[in-house]
Amino acid sequence: MSGGHHDPRRSRVTLASLARLKAEGQPVVMVTAYDHPSAVMAEEAGIDLVLVGDSAANVVLGYDSTVQVGVDELLVLTRAVRRGLRSALLVADLPFGSYEATDADAVHAAQRFVKEGGADAVKLERGGPMIARARAIVEAGIPVVGHIGLTPQAATSLGGYKVQGRTAAQAERLLADALGLQEAGCFAIVLEAVPAAVTELIAPRLDCLTIGIGAGAGTDGQVLVWHDLLGLGSGRLPGFVRTFADLRPRVLQGLADYAAAVRDRSFPAEEHTYAISAEELDALRARLA
Ligand code: KIV
Numbered sequence: 001m002s003g004g005h006h007d008p009r010r011s012r013v014t015l016a017s018l019a020r021l022k023a024e025g026q027p028v029v030m031v032t033a034y035d036h037p038s039a040v041m042a043e044e045a046g047i048d049l050v051l052v053g054d055s056a057a058n059v060v061l062g063y064d065s066t067v068q069v070g071v072d073e074l075l076v077l078t079r080a081v082r083r084g085l086r087s088a089l090l091v092a093d094l095p096f097g098s099y100e101a102t103d104a105d106a107v108h109a110a111q112r113f114v115k116e117g118g119a120d121a122v123k124l125e126r127g128g129p130m131i132a133r134a135r136a137i138v139e140a141g142i143p144v145v146g147h148i149g150l151t152p153q154a155a156t157s158l159g160g161y162k163v164q165g166r167t168a169a170q171a172e173r174l175l176a177d178a179l180g181l182q183e184a185g186c187f188a189i190v191l192e193a194v195p196a197a198v199t200e201l202i203a204p205r206l207d208c209l210t211i212g213i214g215a216g217a218g219t220d221g222q223v224l225v226w227h228d229l230l231g232l233g234s235g236r237l238p239g240f241v242r243t244f245a246d247l248r249p250r251v252l253q254g255l256a257d258y259a260a261a262v263r264d265r266s267f268p269a270e271e272h273t274y275a276i277s278a279e280e281l282d283a284l285r286a287r288l289a
């Protein structure tokens with residue numbers, strides 16, 4: 001969070017301002033958001049990058065994996081977030097199936113997120129053949145964030161939601177993917193669920209921004225999922241999450257109090273109702289009599 005707390009005059013976060021933060025050794029803050037009120041709060045909190053993650057599949061749409069969510073669904077969320085942001089950089093996730101097959105698919109999907117969703121940049125998962133997709137999108141003029149390590153869209157082929165880079169060979173492959181994505185023009189790379197010691201060997205070898213989630217403190221910035229960091233989820237959290245606010249019990253209490261007040265007729269009270277003048281009320285009574 002470059003400016004600490006909300007500064008209404010905060011200038012727009014750009015690729016250049018992010019690069020400056022990296023050069024100055026100032027941590028970069030990214031958070032996911034999926035709707036307008038969350039985007040407004042992220043903006044007010046001075047968050048640098050807001051990601052409309054395909055984690056929306058799990059945390060707001062009720063799917064059991066990210067592979068089920070589609071472009072049209074994420075576009076609705078991206079537009080809502082766009083309307084809530086002023087200075088933070090908006091990154092939209094390219095969902096599974098929208099970019100992998102061809103460069104043309106990748107460019108088309110990315111263009112939809114920029115043109116229809118108002119995204120500033122897109123994120124795609126995996127290295128290897130996806131490096132060419134990242135390059136094609138960058139060449140089409142759209143900034144790209146790479147994502148390596150645990151890439152949930154490939155969870156089945158990775159053998160589940162597991163820490164990645166735990167063998168020397170795997171870690172070396174992660175570095176090769178990161179260098180490939182950087183060379184393709186990615187301005188940032190997310191490292192997810194990677195041993196901290198491996199991150200510490202990879203991150204200093206990269207000039208682009210590195211953003212970690214479960215990858216230790218060796219990256220230029222961190223990202224967390226909105227519902228995880230604010231304690232709004234109901235499932236088991238990955239071990240790398242820190243819950244910065246425990247909101248679910250407070251929401252449940254609020255709902256329980258509301259239900260009780262409706263049922264015991266203490267809500268709505270006088271102050272929650274609209275009045276009508278005595279004259280008009282008398283006139284109404286006379287008409288109805
Ligand atoms: O979809 C998502 O929320 C993500 C972050 C975890 C980086 O990709």
